[in-house]
Amino acid sequence: MYRYDAIDKTLVAERVAQFRDQTRRFLAGELSEDEFRHLRLRNGLYIQRHAPMLRVAIPYGLLSSAQLRMLASIAERYDRGYGHLTTRQNIQYNWPRLEDVPEILADLATVEMHAIQTSGNCIRNVTSDHLAGVTPDELEDPRPWCEIIRQWSTFHPEFSFLPRKFKIAVTGAPQDRAASLVHDVGVHIVRDAEGGLGFEILAGGGLGRTPIIGQVVRDFLPREHLLSYLEAILRVYNLEGRRDNPTKARIKILVRSLGIEEFRRRVEKEWAQIRDSGPRLDSAEIERVRGFFAPPAYRSLEDLDPSTGRETAFRAWYRYNTHAHKMPGYRAVFVSLKKPGIAPGDATTAQMNLLAELADRYCFGEIRVTHTQNLLFADVEQRDAFELWRALDAAGLATPNIGTLTDMICCPGLDFCSLANAGSIDVARLINERFDDYDYLYDLGELEVKMSGCMNACGHHHVGHIGILGVDKGGEEWYQITIGGAAGADASLGSVIGPSVPKHEVAETIARLLAVYVERRTDDERFLDTVRRLGVKPFKERVYAASAAA
Amino acid sequence: MPRQLLRDRRTVVDEWIYLDEVPADWRRPSGETASVILPFDRWLAERETWIGGADRLGVRLDPADPVEALAVDLPRLALVALRFPGPAEGRGYTQARLLRERWGFTGEIRAAGYVRQDQVFFLARCGFNAFELSEGDAAAAERALATFSAEYQVSNDAGLSRPLRRR
Numbered sequence: 001m002y003r004y005d006a007i008d009k010t011l012v013a014e015r016v017a018q019f020r021d022q023t024r025r026f027l028a029g030e031l032s033e034d035e036f037r038h039l040r041l042r043n044g045l046y047i048q049r050h051a052p053m054l055r056v057a058i059p060y061g062l063l064s065s066a067q068l069r070m071l072a073s074i075a076e077r078y079d080r081g082y083g084h085l086t087t088r089q090n091i092q093y094n095w096p097r098l099e100d101v102p103e104i105l106a107d108l109a110t111v112e113m114h115a116i117q118t119s120g121n122c123i124r125n126v127t128s129d130h131l132a133g134v135t136p137d138e139l140e141d142p143r144p145w146c147e148i149i150r151q152w153s154t155f156h157p158e159f160s161f162l163p164r165k166f167k168i169a170v171t172g173a174p175q176d177r178a179a180s181l182v183h184d185v186g187v188h189i190v191r192d193a194e195g196g197l198g199f200e201i202l203a204g205g206g207l208g209r210t211p212i213i214g215q216v217v218r219d220f221l222p223r224e225h226l227l228s229y230l231e232a233i234l235r236v237y238n239l240e241g242r243r244d245n246p247t248k249a250r251i252k253i254l255v256r257s258l259g260i261e262e263f264r265r266r267v268e269k270e271w272a273q274i275r276d277s278g279p280r281l282d283s284a285e286i287e288r289v290r291g292f293f294a295p296p297a298y299r300s301l302e303d304l305d306p307s308t309g310r311e312t313a314f315r316a317w318y319r320y321n322t323h324a325h326k327m328p329g330y331r332a333v334f335v336s337l338k339k340p341g342i343a344p345g346d347a348t349t350a351q352m353n354l355l356a357e358l359a360d361r362y363c364f365g366e367i368r369v370t371h372t373q374n375l376l377f378a379d380v381e382q383r384d385a386f387e388l389w390r391a392l393d394a395a396g397l398a399t400p401n402i403g404t405l406t407d408m409i410c411c412p413g414l415d416f417c418s419l420a421n422a423g424s425i426d427v428a429r430l431i432n433e434r435f436d437d438y439d440y441l442y443d444l445g446e447l448e449v450k451m452s453g454c455m456n457a458c459g460h461h462h463v464g465h466i467g468i469l470g471v472d473k474g475g476e477e478w479y480q481i482t483i484g485g486a487a488g489a490d491a492s493l494g495s496v497i498g499p500s501v502p503k504h505e506v507a508e509t510i511a512r513l514l515a516v517y518v519e520r521r522t523d524d525e526r527f528l529d530t531v532r533r534l535g536v537k538p539f540k541e542r543v544y545a546a547s548a549a550a
Numbered sequence: 551m552p553r554q555l556l557r558d559r560r561t562v563v564d565e566w567i568y569l570d571e572v573p574a575d576w577r578r579p580s581g582e583t584a585s586v587i588l589p590f591d592r593w594l595a596e597r598e599t600w601i602g603g604a605d606r607l608g609v610r611l612d613p614a615d616p617v618e619a620l621a622v623d624l625p626r627l628a629l630v631a632l633r634f635p636g637p638a639e640g641r642g643y644t645q646a647r648l649l650r651e652r653w654g655f656t657g658e659i660r661a662a663g664y665v666r667q668d669q670v671f672f673l674a675r676c677g678f679n680a681f682e683l684s685e686g687d688a689a690a691a692e693r694a695l696a697t698f699s700a701e702y703q704v705s706n707d708a709g710l711s712r713p714l715r716r717r
Contacts, residue, residue: 007700014698022668038637039668121638151702155674158647161640238644243613273652279703 001062001366002147004112012109013153015116019043020102027099042160042334044090044118044365045101046275048053050474053416054093054101055118056108060128060146060170061089061369066355068367070111072352075381078104083352084416085337087179087460088167089127089369090118094416098507117156121162121249123153123234129170129177130370133293134378136326136393140189140197142172144290145226149187152227152279159234163241163245164249166234167206172526174489181205181214181491182463184251185233192220199226203233203263204255207457211493212252215260217267223286225271228278232271236263296364296379300328306385316438317400322385331382335367335375335392336407340432343425344410345373354395362388372409372448374402404441405449405510409460413453413470414477420453422470422477427451427506434507444514446526448487463487465528479506483513483539484531492532497540512542554688556670557658557680559695561688566608566629578605587631590615593623601626613641621653627631630655632678634663643676650677667694675701 004012019039023380026036037047044055063071071091075083078100079093084094118125121534126146133141149168153159159166159450169180172189180186186202197222207216221229237251255263260495271319307315335355338344347355355375359367362384363377370376380388392398401407408431411417415426428451435441450464461467467482485494501509514527516539521530531539553564566585569576569592578584587598587608600607601623608629611617620630630649632642642661649655660680661673666688668679674695683691 007702010700011698011702014700018697035637035666121640154702155672155698156703157672159640160672161638161643163640235644239641243638243641277651282648 001064002059002289005170007142007327008112008151009109012112012114012116015043015114015155016102016105016109016442019105023098023102035151038120041120042117042122043101043105043120044115045098046119052098052101054096054115055086056093056115057118057125058113058369059089059125059534060132060143060433061130061371062143063367063369064100064111065365067111067265068242068352068359069522070107070113072349072356074104074107075352076349076524081350082346082348083374084412085344085347085369085373086227087089087371087373087411087458089130089371090125091550092412093367094412094461119165121164121166122160123156123162123166123168126150126153127167127178127183127371129171129173130368130376131177131323131332131378132172133295134325134327134330134332135173135175136324137175138173138326139191140172141290141293142187143188143287143293145187145189145199146170146280147289147292148226148286149230152230156234158231159238161237162234163243164246164251164270166237166251168230176487176489177371179460179463179491181209181489182211182460182487184212185230185512186214187226190220196222198222201229201233203267204252204260205491206250206252207460207462208250209247209457210250210252211445211457211462212256213491213493214252214409217260220463224281224283225275226281228274228280229267229271231274231278232267235270236266242267256412295327296366298327298330299381301327301381301383304382306382310386313393313400314386316442317389317398318385320400320404320442321398321402322380325379327379329382331380331385331441333363333377333380333385333388334402335377335397336401337374337397338401338407339396339399340406341429341435342396343415344408344428347375351395351397354391355397358388358391372407374407396521397411400438401441403446403448405435405447405514406441409448409450410465411458415453417453419456420470421451421472422461422479423503424451424453424468424470427468427470427479427503430503430507431510434511444517444527446528448528449510450485460486460487462493463491464494465526465531466513468506471500473500477503479503481506481513481543482508483536484528485526495536497536498544509543513539516542532537553682555660555680555682556688557660558691563690564682566606568610568631585628587629590620591714594619597623608658611642611645613639613645617645617648620649623655624649624653624655627655627657629658629660631660631662633671634661634665636664637666639664639670643672646673646677667691670694671697675703 025031046053079095083091126149166184168185169178169183170187182205188200190200201213201218321334368376410520414420450460450467451468452459452461453470461469463485469480480500482494555564568587585606593609610631676698
């Protein structure tokens with residue numbers, strides 16, 4: 001993984017000093033609430049329902065065991081013994097004291113971590129495929145490009161005060177596991193007709209109040225021009241994006257109002273001016289960064305089936321919670337943070353410390369955060385899978401539900417977030433209680449349920465096969481259900497099935513949707529495919545006919 | 551009271567006047583040269599009458615003003631002021647880079663409006679060399695110009711381009 005050199009260390013240390021001084025000035029009354037808000041938001045610090053919330057960057061989701069131990073220690077010392085992993089591969093602490101934040105940042109700096117640009121109207125943490133570097137279908141590891149973008153975007157002097165936040169995702173495989181089509185910019189590694197590697201660049205995707213799928217701005221960009229092209233996009237956006245209304249300020253609104261053709265024309269016109277004078281990546285710099293992501297010291301192994309002769313529970317876990325690896329004898333292993341009864345994406349100090357130890361023992365000292373709010377050991381020897389499972393299972397981290405209904409994406413909701421209309425953790429619990437039969441879950445197959453507590457869509461509900469959105473109805477928590485959304489390469493936005501339902505009917509509503517699927521599906525069809533084939537109507541009829549009858 | 555200014559890392563008394571801040575019947579003292587900043591709309595309307603005069607000329611742009619419309623006049627200008635209505639404003643950073651890098655403007659680029667110590671580091675890197683500070687924190691702002699001693703991007707400090715750092 002990437003290791004800081006003197007420049008990175010200096011920048012992060014100086015950022016800690018700067019933020020320490022800004023916090024001091026605020027506490028001394030030298031900065032107003034509003035002025036400090038603009039400053040703290042650039043550093044991941046929100047003032048939330050109960051306390052400040054601090055979001056720490058995990059660039060493209062990659063952590064060393066030492067970093068994970070520090071995250072565990074911070075949870076223990078400054079929070080209530082846990083952290084919450086987000087859909088953008090970051091971690092959030094919900095209970096730190098404002099006065100302690102500079103110390104937390106100083107602690108993070110000792111393990112080459114920070115909270116720079118994890119919030120605010122600037123370029124956010126760049127995200128990627130959690131299977132980067134290990135998945136068999138990959139053209140190239142996207143992480144070196146993520147790191148190049150991370151450095152370029154960190155304290156970018158021109159783009160630190162954008163109209164609104166700006167999120168970039170990079171993928172290197174045809175299967176999109178980073179939801180890049182709903183990012184402000186998506187960067188896809190592709191080959192041109194001659195077989196050379198470069199990028200397809202998309203812009204204008206996003207969720208929130210106005211969900212839009214990103215569109216292609218350029219179908220092939222030679223690699224050395226990545227940063228100048230991003231500068232051209234950002235420059236057009238910085239000058240022309242709306243600043244009069246925060247709900248219309250994302251780049252997706254600019255792209256939609258100009259149309260993709262005109263947006264592209266403006267970007268290309270700007271790029272023509274800076275292509276040669278702007279930042280240009282030479283092969284020495286590309287190779288320098290790639291060097292940090294060289295494959296670990298894999299052993300020469302044969303594939304084997306570790307589930308032979310093992311108990312059913314292990315076999316189910318191995319089938320659902322592990323993924324193919326490009327190296328024979330290896331497997332990528334998911335750590336499920338979706339155990340019934342806990343908030344999706346939460347990890348305790350004890351769990352984080354255990355996972356750090358397991359990473360050292362089984363996975364070259366590395367662990368990754370997935371955008372579905374789980375963790376991943378990317379490089380596990382198949383022969384170690386059983387031992388690893390036992391250790392995870394004992395810690396409540398082996399719920400065999402990856403990719404199933406109960407592997408829900410879920411924002412913190414009303415319990416923690418001051419923006420939310422409705423609780424989401426509670427609903428996750430109700431769904432888990434209702435669907436506790438694994439045979440049924442497995443029979444349903446691949447199913448992405450995504451839940452947000454408000455229109456900001458932190459839980460990506462628009463792109464859930466089933467999406468659940470919390471709405472406020474006369475002071476009560478109600479939920480609007482959508483079906484048919486998807487976040488991958490075939491991304492689509494879900495359709496609302498009808499009027500929202502009260503909290504106690506969410507699980508029953510899902511049960512009815514699934515009943516229609518089970519009755520109408522063809523052999524291999526996923527829930528998503530059935531919805532796409534049949535449309536919303538039969539699902540809607542079942543949900544509301546049953547309500548009317550009751 | 552004369553305006554204090556942080557310019558080229560020194561606190562100075564501002565010798566420039568904004569034409570929309572002086573009384574309508576303002577006339578320069580006879581025989582003297584004035585340093586006059588016109589709002590962009592007045593510049594567009596009156597540029598013919600000012601060009602060729604003895605005064606040093608500056609233009610102030612609002613964030614939405616099209617900076618490219620000033621490009622042809624830059625050889626006649628000694629100053630461009632870019633206004634920041636509040637702490638969230640960000641267009642001036644791009645405007646300054648374009649002035650320095652695309653059209654090679656070497657005169658003063660000044661930040662006006664809401665300008666505090668927390669912005670000056672980025673402003674300077676985009677090519678600003680003068681800052682009208684909102685409050686009396688010129689000393690803190692000068693220190694803030696050295697907030698970071700390393701950088702990841704092509705820099706434009708004091709109008710001088712530096713190559714992308716090679717490691």
